[in-house]
Amino acid sequence: MISLPTNLDELQENLLDVFRRRRSVRRFGPKPLAVSHVACLVWACGGRRDLTSRSAKRTVPSAGATYPMTVYVVCGDSRVGELEAGLYLYDANGHALEKIADRDLREDLADACFSQNFISQAPISIILAADYAITTGVYGERGVRYVHMEAGHAGQNIYLACTALGLSTVAVGAFNDEAVARVLGLPLNVEPLYVFPIGYRD
Template identity: 35%
Template sequence: MEKHLGQLYQQKTKYSRSSLEGRKLDWDNRPDSFKEYDGEYLILPGPLPDDGKSLWQSLRERKSVRKYTGEKLSPEELNRLLWAVNGTTRGTAPKDFYFRTAPSAGGLYPVETYIQINRVRDFKPGIYHYSVPKHGLHLLQEGEFGSSLAGAALDQPMVENSAVNFLWTAVTSRTFWKYGQRGIRYIYMDAGHVGQNLYLAAAALDLGCCVIGAFFDDEVNKLLGVDGEDETIVYMASVGRP
């Protein structure tokens, strides 16, 4: 029986004792572990005092929620969600390297966070990029993109009805630099870690969340202004008040 492309990839990228070869890393050309845009970033206050639910309660309450009230989120809620997803926990040498709230294979952090705001108090609707070192947001495009993004997500109404949508791209060269073609496995693992962080943060804040794997890749990439090759959409999530 003919194997599917995914099965072939899984077989071709297996490690085995007989074929495992070391890779010589080109440290002079190591890709950056985060992306920055030119222009002003709106700086967020960072992690706030721990006055919410316990981790264990958040785990128990975590679930996918697809219906939202249409009520706006507060800036404080957005701040906490963003920090939970991809915020820094500590910096270290070499310069401009940051550990994050979600783990990443090899500390390479291929996942970039964008958000599409429908309804957040004090924020203009539009598409933003999240800066890891600044813990800030840069407005890429101002406007009402909920309907367009919902259409790109196979017409799932929760995308338009949510307060905010998280869009995670992968800068593939960051992972390929160390792991070669096997790196695709690790990119999707990393995205899964980030998605679970959002679920738990939403549960802790009594918000609804639902991750999304069904979308027209090229349409989402176009909305974000990424090339779909070195940087491409891999995962999405909607968040709102249930």
């Protein structure tokens, strides 16, 4: 487990300014991110809003507080501070990253997203994935809609956090579900919903 910084002050920004500056960017330079950036980003889309409390609800609303989403980070070689290349799973309880694969998966991920090659240039990608059954178990078929709504909330938080941090991103929904699941080695009950390549604008 890699503990993440709990100081999120870098996210302090003027809300009006952040709304105005949010945009999609598809050109990423090689400049590495800091681990503190990754900490802010995974917290913004999947963290507990009070990091000192394990019972605190999250930064993103969730129908019935069912929390079907998981947050993965694909990290390139030498692209985030001292973080090694690989695939990480965000643990909201511990505000930590669990490493689950060792390789730089960015090119494989770009291929799985119909060769949207800017994904292989971005230092990291955050992938939002979900276990639908967690929410449909409570709400039946309507839970599918709720999971998609929740992903939208999380995705907007990623856009706004990137903007506040001086970073860029684009929401990627065009990908082959099976191929992304294979690249990330997702459990059978977990489906990829959204990919966000993130970095400094080129």
